[in-house]
Amino acid sequence: MAEAKVLSGAGLRGQVAGQTALSTVGQSGAGLTYRGYDVRELAADAQFEEVAYLLLYGELPTKAQLAAYITKLSKLRDLPQALKEVLERIPADAHPMDVMRTGCSFLGNLEPEKDFSEQHDKTDRLLAAFPAIMTYWYRFSHEGKRIECVSDEQSIGGHFLHLLHGKKPSELHVKVMNVSLILYAEHEFNASTFTARVCASTLSDLYSCITAAIGSLRGPLHGGANEAAMEMIERFSSPEDAIKGTLGMLERKDKIMGFGHAIYKDSDPRNEVIKGWSKKLADEVGDKVLFPVSEAIDKTMWEQKKLFPNADFYHASAYHFMGIPTKLFTPIFVCSRLTGWAAHVYEQRANNRIIRPSAEYVGVEQRKFVPIEQR
Numbered sequence: 001m002a003e004a005k006v007l008s009g010a011g012l013r014g015q016v017a018g019q020t021a022l023s024t025v026g027q028s029g030a031g032l033t034y035r036g037y038d039v040r041e042l043a044a045d046a047q048f049e050e051v052a053y054l055l056l057y058g059e060l061p062t063k064a065q066l067a068a069y070i071t072k073l074s075k076l077r078d079l080p081q082a083l084k085e086v087l088e089r090i091p092a093d094a095h096p097m098d099v100m101r102t103g104c105s106f107l108g109n110l111e112p113e114k115d116f117s118e119q120h121d122k123t124d125r126l127l128a129a130f131p132a133i134m135t136y137w138y139r140f141s142h143e144g145k146r147i148e149c150v151s152d153e154q155s156i157g158g159h160f161l162h163l164l165h166g167k168k169p170s171e172l173h174v175k176v177m178n179v180s181l182i183l184y185a186e187h188e189f190n191a192s193t194f195t196a197r198v199c200a201s202t203l204s205d206l207y208s209c210i211t212a213a214i215g216s217l218r219g220p221l222h223g224g225a226n227e228a229a230m231e232m233i234e235r236f237s238s239p240e241d242a243i244k245g246t247l248g249m250l251e252r253k254d255k256i257m258g259f260g261h262a263i264y265k266d267s268d269p270r271n272e273v274i275k276g277w278s279k280k281l282a283d284e285v286g287d288k289v290l291f292p293v294s295e296a297i298d299k300t301m302w303e304q305k306k307l308f309p310n311a312d313f314y315h316a317s318a319y320h321f322m323g324i325p326t327k328l329f330t331p332i333f334v335c336s337r338l339t340g341w342a343a344h345v346y347e348q349r350a351n352n353r354i355i356r357p358s359a360e361y362v363g364v365e366q367r368k369f370v371p372i373e374q375r
């Protein structure tokens with residue numbers, strides 16, 4: 001049984017802020033479970049759509065339920081013309097997380113959640129539409145192309161790759177996307193999910209909760225770390241160079257993106273899984289630099305600081321080997337984590353009290369107002 005991390009101090013660390021039946025993080029040897037299932041087993045044998053169903057609908061689907069769910073999602077992929085027009089107006093140098101935020105929010109104007117009874121349908125719509133929101137904007141703004149937003153790919157990961165590259169993805173790439181989307185799907189009260197729950201606790205609509213969560217995931221201390229990790233890895237030309245650079249960053253007290261975790265103590269169970277797939281992809285493309293550089297940073301961080309790679313670190317090289325532009329890394333996280341966010345919104349709504357903690361006041365003592373002429 002792994003020891004739980006000692007949790008205390010700022011950032012609400014270690015404080016129970018609510019209940020969930022969705023996942024456990026760092027509580028048992030398994031490390032991470034979704035509704036009781038070890039994430040490593042899900043990543044090895046399940047489809048992402050199965051995991052989405054598990055999180056959103058409560059149990060793993062039967063074969064018939066999964067087939068119906070995949071069909072439902074496939075039919076919801078296309079984007080309304082008005083949303084395409086909005087995406088076309090977003091400049092090429094915009095951050096794709098801002099594009100996701102706008103895309104989600106604008107769809108909420110076109111197809112609002114009028115009643116909480118629509119929550120599942122609205123989530124399924126977002127799940128189906130997110131890959132096209134990202135890639136329609138990307139390919140229009142970067143290549144001047146108005147792409148088709150539908151494809152005949154069964155899986156969400158395959159659909160995303162197809163739209164991005166304009167061709168059928170390889171089986172290996174579809175598999176890795178599937179694994180990646182499963183690994184990123186849910187993680188208890190992380191910052192973005194907590195954001196979604198706070199928003200839900202005011203009885204706001206689903207699009208607002210998800211838009212808020214996207215904003216929260218964007219930062220480099222959370223989902224943005226996979227992009228930041230890629231930018232760092234790319235700077236090094238060899239393992240020796242990487243060791244030297246990492247030691248320098250540690251000496252300057254820089255944060256090394258993709259390392260450490262608020263809850264896990266000595267490993268992130270998602271890391272070994274994505275690292276394995278990144279290695280397979282490295283072999284496929286004949287990489288002799290990025291993967292060895294990543295391993296050298298990994299080793300140095302452990303030796304120097306006992307800090308371990310989190311889910312984001314080897315995702316960077318894995319996505320890169322599949323030809324995914326770095327700026328799209330965190331939006332892929334959105335396509336996956338939407339499932340966890342929405343499931344938490346449902347949970348919050350089902351047993352709600354507005355989330356409103358207290359603050360310890362550290363300002364000046366009460367004092368008398370001084371009229372402006374006398375200041």
Ligand SMILES: CC(=O)SCCNC(=O)CCNC(=O)[C@H](O)C(C)(C)COP(=O)(O)OP(=O)(O)OC[C@H]1O[C@@H](n2cnc3c(N)ncnc32)[C@H](O)[C@@H]1OP(=O)(O)O
Nearest residue numbers: 220221222223225254255256257258259260261262310311
């Ligand atoms: C999917 C995800 O969102 S996973 C997280 C992705 N984020 C990153 O990879 C960003 C880099 N990592 C970090 O900034 C942090 O480890 C976080 C935000 C993930 C967790 O933060 P905390 O819970 O505050 O970390 P923790 O309490 O374990 O930090 C302990 C010490 O290690 C240091 N540390 C933690 N992570 C790192 C890092 N990546 N690089 C350098 N030092 C680090 C902290 O600065 C702290 O040092 P101090 O005691 O001298 O202040």
Ligand SMILES: O=C([O-])CC(=O)C(=O)O
Nearest residue numbers: 186187189190191262311
């Ligand atoms: O739990 C966290 O703080 C961050 C994280 O790993 C995730 O959201 O996947």
